[in-house]
Amino acid sequence: MYAPERQQEILRLAHEAGRVDVLSLAERFQVTAETVRRDLTALDRAGLLRRVHGGAIPAGRLGFEPDLTARESTSGDEKDRIAAAALAELPAGGSVILDAGSTVARLADRIPADTALTVVTHALPVAARLAGHPGVDLHLVGGRVRHRTRAAVDAWALRAYAEIRADVLFLATNGFTADAGLTTPDPAEAAVKRAAIAAARRVVLLADSAKAGQERFARFGSLADVSLLITDTGLAPADRAAVEAAGTEVVLV
Structure with a gap:
């Protein structure tokens, strides 16, 4: 099959x-993933x-949001490397906010047992991973829980983040570009991410290279808000x- 036929x-x-x-x-067309x-x-x-x-999704569906299972099962190797590298950014004996995201959840899995840390999160999967951690003083932010991401949103969550100041926020995003900045499909989730950014002294973005160049419906920050981006080697030089x-x-x- 020629490329134009395959693309059609x-x-x-997709539609x-x-x-x-x-x-x-790649399996359907018997070609490499790179070809796809x-x-x-x-x-x-x-x-x-x-x-x-x-x-990919059909053009115009900026509000499309993969569910938690789909996100956790994609780009696993890249996410593992990003999460491992993020360990070096944990403040010794300090405080962190862990955002809702599959790569951030992998970071939570890797926090060493002898680490002393105050952790604030509005993500139920992250909280579940850290609830039994002997060195973590865990604070769970409440609110309405979105089924798709298992993250708390709305007024309760916003009030909680307005009352704290953490050393580092480990942030997730569905897409980032130089023009649009940081975006996610849901406005309520974007509002919580925006509040978390304001609640941290330093922001570390954990995002695999597939997020580069992607725009979603709700904007919650700019690249200038981010101190450090940890991503994989697939990031294009221009990005x-x-x-x-x-x-x-x-x-x-």
């Missing part, structure tokens, strides 16, 4: 299912699809340059 079929599948993922397409990524990039540039984490131009340090792992 990918477009059809039928609402989403396509790289690995399934090139197809998706071509369709994205043509304005027919929008790249998302691990795949890295744009992040660094905003004053953000970049670490590739």
Whole structure:
């Protein structure tokens, strides 16, 4: 099958299912994942699809949000490397905010047992991972829990973050660009992320390279709000340059 034919079929599948993922397409067409990524990039540039984490959605669906299971099962190796590198940013004996996100949850899994740390989170999966940690003083932020992300949102969560000042926020995002900044599909979740940014002295963004160049419906910050981006080596040089131009340090792992 020639590339134009394959891309037309990918477009059809995306409109039928609402989403396509790289690995399934590679298996379906018996091509490499890299070939599929090139197809998706071509369709994205043509304005027919929008790249998302691990795949693509039909253009115009900026509000599309993969569920927690889908996000945890994609880019696992990259997320593991990012989470491992983030351990070096934990403040000794200090306080951190852990945002709702699959990579941040992997960081929570890796916090050493002998670490003394105050942790604040509005993410139920993160709290569940740390509830039995012997060195963590865990504070769970309340609010309405979104089914899709298992994260607390709305007024209770916003009030809680307005009352604290943490050393470091480990932040997640669905997309980041130089122009749009940091974005996520849901406005309520964006509001909590914005409040968490304001509650921290330093912001460390944990985001795999598939998030670069992606825009979602609700904006919650700019790259200038981020002190450090930890991402994987798939980040394009142009995207890295744009992040660094905003004053953000970049670490590739």
